[in-house]
Amino acid sequence: xxxxxxxxxxxxxxxxxxxxxxxxxxxxxxxxxxxxxxxxxxxxxxxxxxxxxxxxxxxxxxxxxxxxxxxxxxxxxxxxxxxxxxxxxxxxxxxxxxxxxxxxxxxxxxxxxxxxxxxxxxxxxxxxxxxxxxxxxxxxxxxxxxxxxxxxxxxxxxxxxxxxxxxxxxxxxxxxxxxxxxxxxxxxxxxxxxxxxxxxxxxxxxxxxxxxxxxxxxxxxxxxxxxxxxxxxxxxxxxxxxxxxxxxxxxxxxxxxxxxxxxxxxxxxxxxxxxxxxxxxxxxxxxxxxxxxxxxxxxxxxxxxxxxxxxxxxxxxxxxxxxxxxxxxxxxxxxxxxxxxxxxxxxxxxxxxxxxxxxxxxxxxxxxxxxxxxxxxxxxxxxxxxxxxxxxxxxxxxxxxxxxxxxxxxxxxxxxxxxxxxxxxxxxxxxxxxxxxxxx
Numbered sequence: 001x002x003x004x005x006x007x008x009x010x011x012x013x014x015x016x017x018x019x020x021x022x023x024x025x026x027x028x029x030x031x032x033x034x035x036x037x038x039x040x041x042x043x044x045x046x047x048x049x050x051x052x053x054x055x056x057x058x059x060x061x062x063x064x065x066x067x068x069x070x071x072x073x074x075x076x077x078x079x080x081x082x083x084x085x086x087x088x089x090x091x092x093x094x095x096x097x098x099x100x101x102x103x104x105x106x107x108x109x110x111x112x113x114x115x116x117x118x119x120x121x122x123x124x125x126x127x128x129x130x131x132x133x134x135x136x137x138x139x140x141x142x143x144x145x146x147x148x149x150x151x152x153x154x155x156x157x158x159x160x161x162x163x164x165x166x167x168x169x170x171x172x173x174x175x176x177x178x179x180x181x182x183x184x185x186x187x188x189x190x191x192x193x194x195x196x197x198x199x200x201x202x203x204x205x206x207x208x209x210x211x212x213x214x215x216x217x218x219x220x221x222x223x224x225x226x227x228x229x230x231x232x233x234x235x236x237x238x239x240x241x242x243x244x245x246x247x248x249x250x251x252x253x254x255x256x257x258x259x260x261x262x263x264x265x266x267x268x269x270x271x272x273x274x275x276x277x278x279x280x281x282x283x284x285x286x287x288x289x290x291x292x293x294x295x296x297x298x299x300x301x302x303x304x305x306x307x308x309x310x311x312x313x314x315x316x317x318x319x320x321x322x323x324x325x326x327x328x329x330x331x332x333x334x335x336x337x338x339x340x341x342x343x344x345x346x347x348x349x350x351x352x353x354x355x356x357x358x359x360x361x362x363x364x365x366x367x368x369x370x371x372x373x374x375x376x377x378x379x380x381x382x383x384x385x386x387x388x389x390x391x392x393x394x395x396x397x398x399x400x401x402x403x404x405x406x407x408x409x410x411x412x413x414x415x416x417x418x419x420x421x422x423x424x425x426x427x428x429x430x431x432x433x434x435x436x437x438x439x440x
Contacts, residue, residue: 007044087143088123091149140365141365
């Protein structure tokens with residue numbers, strides 16, 4: 001069966017009672033013009049196990065709650081919250097839950113049986129509010145509908161929702177002979193997000209092959225040609241206006257390849273001016289990150305990347321993956337650079353934004369979550385975030401910009417590496433399913 005354990009903090013007041021500490025969430029709710037009273041929060045653990053109640057209470061007290069600052073309660077049946085409101089946020093099935101995985105391992109280490117653990121958060125509001133008001137609070141302050149489900153009473157399922165066995169079927173996609181309009185529709189409805197020119201190129205390829213593409217072939221082409229992987233915008237032809245000091249347009253300049261004629265070209269010019277044997281740029285556009293000289297023995301490695309759209313959809317995970325990506329690239333540069341510090345820049349809409357378009361996460365929550373994502377990922381690896389910046393502009397409402405960076409040290413004689421036949425590849429990380437969720 002599934003047991004539910006609620007873990008709440010306790011703070012002693014002078015009269016001996018227990019009152020919740022002031023909660024920033026209550027402030028955010030009041031800023032929405034809603035009087036929710038005081039807000040308390042609890043951590044929720046759902047444990048699917050053959051254990052008896054005594055063993056579950058042992059897990060609660062010895063593993064899940066700090067006996068000095070917290071108390072744990074076993075809930076075996078749902079109870080209504082009289083005169084109060086409740087909002088619970090639980091991860092959807094398939095979303096990675098490191099806390100749940102660690103809890104499962106710890107329970108097994110205690111010698112107790114466990115099938116699965118899932119976690120959630122509960123928020124109890126002192127005021128009894130209508131469901132539509134609670135939904136507004138959840139959407140703006142507490143939950144992300146992409147990865148989390150929201151409940152307005154204690155969530156205690158009879159069994160966990162799980163995926164079903166997938167039966168493989170080889171599928172071909174009708175592509176040859178489609179008109180331009182039909183190709184555009186296929187790109188849109190199939191979530192390929194390829195332009196008409198790209199779809200026509202794919203169509204010509206398979207017409208020459210004399211067959212239709214399989215679904216995985218089409219998905220692979222779309223993924224490989226995506227903005228994320230091939231950086232189409234950075235490589236595209238761009239025409240920009242040239243203005244004089246007074247702002248008057250005096251001409252234009254056209255770039256055939258934006259990145260090659262700006263960042264790449266300026267770097268090559270810098271390197272060309274360096275004296276032989278006294279190079280400043282030691283490895284550029286060759287490995288996972290760039291390397292510049294520090295002294296005769298050591299070098300500095302720096303990597304920066306953006307994680308804009310992922311952070312617009314799921315700010316915490318998007319920013320964590322952004323900072324994790326640059327740390328990974330640093331570790332994979334040369335024979336392994338040693339991370340020293342992280343950096344970040346966040347560009348979000350004004351935090352006092354009112355009504356939002358459908359599907360847009362409130363900019364205040366975006367900022368809170370991207371800060372938390374970078375902070376948690378770096379802190380847990382022992383890499384401090386030493387500088388950063390925040391820019392506010394309402395034009396970032398639909399697409400916040402997130403820049404993550406990592407700086408590292410590497411000896412100059414460890415900058416270059418070479419893979420050889422017979423080298424072993426070790427993959428470390430969470431399990432990756434056929435849906436490609438989780439990963440190394």
